[in-house]
Amino acid sequence: MRIYKGNPELVFRGRVAPWYGVLSGAVCVSAAVLALQPGMPAGVPAALLVAGAVLLWPTVVRNRVELYRDRLEIAFGWGRTIIPYDHVRGVRRCDGVASEQATMHVCSASAGGVFIEAPMDGDAMVSVIGDDTLMAEIRRRAGLDEGSRATGPGE
Numbered sequence: 001m002r003i004y005k006g007n008p009e010l011v012f013r014g015r016v017a018p019w020y021g022v023l024s025g026a027v028c029v030s031a032a033v034l035a036l037q038p039g040m041p042a043g044v045p046a047a048l049l050v051a052g053a054v055l056l057w058p059t060v061v062r063n064r065v066e067l068y069r070d071r072l073e074i075a076f077g078w079g080r081t082i083i084p085y086d087h088v089r090g091v092r093r094c095d096g097v098a099s100e101q102a103t104m105h106v107c108s109a110s111a112g113g114v115f116i117e118a119p120m121d122g123d124a125m126v127s128v129i130g131d132d133t134l135m136a137e138i139r140r141r142a143g144l145d146e147g148s149r150a151t152g153p154g155e
Contacts (some may be wrong), residue, residue: 006068006069008066008067008068008073009067009068009069010066010067010137011064011065011066011067012064012065012066012067012128012129012130012133012134013063013064013128013129014063014064014065014076014126014127014128014129015063015110015113015127015128015129016059016060016063016110017110017127020056020059020060020110023056024052024056024057024060027048027049027052027056028049028052030048031045031046031048031049031052032045034048058077058078059076059077062075062076062077062078063075063076063077064128065126065128065134067137067138067141070084070085071083071084071085072085072088072116072138072141074124074126076126081121081122081124082121083116083118083121083124084121085138085141085142085143086142087118087119087120087121088116088117088118088138088142088144089117089118089119090115090116090117090144091114091115091116091117091135091138091139091142091144092114092115092117092135093112093113093114093115093131093135094112094113094114094115094125110127112127112131113125113126113127113128113131114126114127114128114131114134114135114138116138
């Protein structure tokens with residue numbers, strides 16, 4: 001498969017749940033509490049803030065789904081997942097990760113979102129602003145009907 005290199009045609013920004021903001025705030029508060037402890041080396045709270053920034057901040061900054069002519073790309077945190085449209089077998093709403101929606105790529109900082117079934121590349125769960133629009137666009141580009149699933153090669 002030849003991958004088209006260029007700008008994405010559509011970009012859907014990721015959605016971040018309130019619990020993620022609370023988690024980020026807890027890291028900052030714990031660093032401040034440690035910094036106020038007498039005799040605490042200054043490096044400990046600084047290391048906590050740096051570790052929190054490295055682990056938590058990229059999810060807020062790099063949290064989006066980009067739609068290209070031939071594939072979709074999910075940028076989440078430090079990772080990037082590429083799924084060609086012809087590998088997508090289904091797209092549906094999910095309300096958290098259930099046993100039937102276990103994914104290889106959980107690219108979501110929110111409990112609800114979109115489940116993208118792509119067995120060849122590893123299923124993915126994303127949470128973006130405009131979930132319904134994303135689902136409709138992926139279905140259109142992957143050639144999936146609203147009520148049915150596309151069949152793969154040899155099926």
